Amino acid sequence: SLLGQVSEHTSFLHLDVISRIRASWMGAANAGCHPFRCHECALFDGPSSQQLCYPVTERNGEHRTAAGVLSLAQVCVKVPRSRSTGTAPGAVLELQVPSCVERDEDLADCVPKTAPAKVQSSGSLLDCGAVYSGEWQGTQRSGHGVLLWPNGARYEGGWLDDREHGFGRFCYPSGDRYDGEWRAGRAHGHGVYLCADGWRYTGQWSDDKQTGVGIEEWSDGSRYTGLFELNRKQGQGLIEWADGSRYEGQFIHDDLQGEGTYCWSDGRKFAGQWHRNGMEGKGIYTWGNGQFYDGNYHAGLKHGHGTLTWPDGRFYCGQWRNGAQHGWGVLASKGQEGEWE
Structure with a gap:
């Protein structure tokens, strides 16, 4: 999925070991995703x-x-x-x-x-x-x-x-x-x-x-x-x-x-x-590969609080805006966790 691709190409996906770090998520909304x-x-x-x-x-x-x-x-x-x-x-x-x-x-x-x-x-x-x-x-x-x-x-x-x-x-x-x-x-x-x-x-x-x-x-x-x-x-x-x-x-x-x-x-x-006809409010979105998002939607996009979980067990739990990570959140990967702002 487009969102899956966007998420999997963000910087945190390339880190095998994550220590306690802070960063700012100001991702842009995905083009073409609208109700x-x-x-x-x-x-x-x-x-x-x-x-x-x-x-x-x-x-x-x-x-x-x-x-x-x-x-x-x-x-x-x-x-x-x-x-x-x-x-x-x-x-x-x-x-x-x-x-x-x-x-x-x-x-x-x-x-x-x-x-x-x-x-x-x-x-x-x-x-x-x-x-x-x-x-x-x-x-x-x-x-x-x-x-x-x-x-x-x-x-x-x-x-x-x-x-x-x-x-x-x-x-x-x-x-x-x-x-x-x-x-x-x-x-x-x-x-x-x-x-x-x-x-x-x-x-x-x-x-x-x-x-x-x-x-x-x-x-x-x-x-x-x-x-x-x-x-x-x-x-x-x-x-x-x-x-x-x-x-x-x-x-x-x-x-x-x-x-x-x-x-x-x-x-x-x-x-x-x-x-x-648009996703609006609480819901669970599941991809065919087992990846899923559990959280809030607005106008068909992830917006508000939600958790995105990958098939290998990694997950991001935090705030979203217009379909992308934005604000405070916690990322866990291979037993490590990091806080994001």
């Missing part, structure tokens, strides 16, 4: 696209993303959004899946131009231009029916009081699809949303939003299992990335925040406190 905050790429005023980001690591400050759209809406389509990617070196990848159907009007506003005389209709033209074929109760759609919009959107399933209700399938012009439960015209209950690019959400919905227990899966193999609230990861959850890295712990508003354990595919692990 990275996942953010939302808002597509429209409703359920939005989200990003999954690797937190910046002690190795090289890398971050990667996997993205999926969270979208359930109703009637008319505006201009689909296009994909946008960061192309500069080190840029954050923002994969914006074209938005699905947006709300320009409530489905209840789509009323028949003429009240059907039969309970079963072979095709009634509605004010919004859509065509409904199915069962009616008076002038309201009720029972099983199919609604087709001019833009190609299609709903087939249960109706009650002129709104989607019960089990139904909504197919978007973009190729996205929702299969699941509805209540009063909105996704509510258990359902599966499948995006045309392979992103999938399976789980609980409330008032058109991901709320409750659910699973998000991305086309690259990344996967999140856990709790959601209002389309965001909230509470306990597990993220498994395609490269084998994983995080299990607490989330707040999609961010890694609270207590959690992050394991990298190369064997490194951090177990401790997180804030906005």
Whole structure:
């Protein structure tokens, strides 16, 4: 790791026998090691696209993303959004899946131009231009029916009081699809949303939003299992990335925040406190070679009091600032100890 390399090239590592000496640690912060905050790429005023980001690591400050759209809406389509990617070196990848159907009007506003005389209709033209074929109760759609919009959107399933209700399938012009439960015209209950690019959400919905227990899966193999609230990861959850890295712990508003354990595919692990996707507070960082740090972090860097222990038993216990030894500390090597200031 970068920090391991920096630490192992400081002067005290080359001393086989250390007597009681004093020195001053004023190490500079490691370049590139900084916290990275996942953010939302808002597509429209409703359920939005989200990003999954690797937190910046002690190795090289890398971050990667996997993205999926969270979208359930109703009637008319505006201009689909296009994909946008960061192309500069080190840029954050923002994969914006074209938005699905947006709300320009409530489905209840789509009323028949003429009240059907039969309970079963072979095709009634509605004010919004859509065509409904199915069962009616008076002038309201009720029972099983199919609604087709001019833009190609299609709903087939249960109706009650002129709104989607019960089990139904909504197919978007973009190729996205929702299969699941509805209540009063909105996704509510258990359902599966499948995006045309392979992103999938399976789980609980409330008032058109991901709320409750659910699973998000991305086309690259990344996967999140856990709790959601209002389309965001909230509470306990597990993220498994395609490269084998994983995080299990607490989330707040999609961010890694609270207590959690992050394991990298190369064997490194951090177990401790997180804030906005960065290591913040008390934690233990372990490298694949057995080296470990037990102490405080701030903004993803060692900061405050902590102990760094090498595989051969040497350790430094003392103060840190911005990822480097700074201030008073004790170094022990081969049975010898030294105080540092």
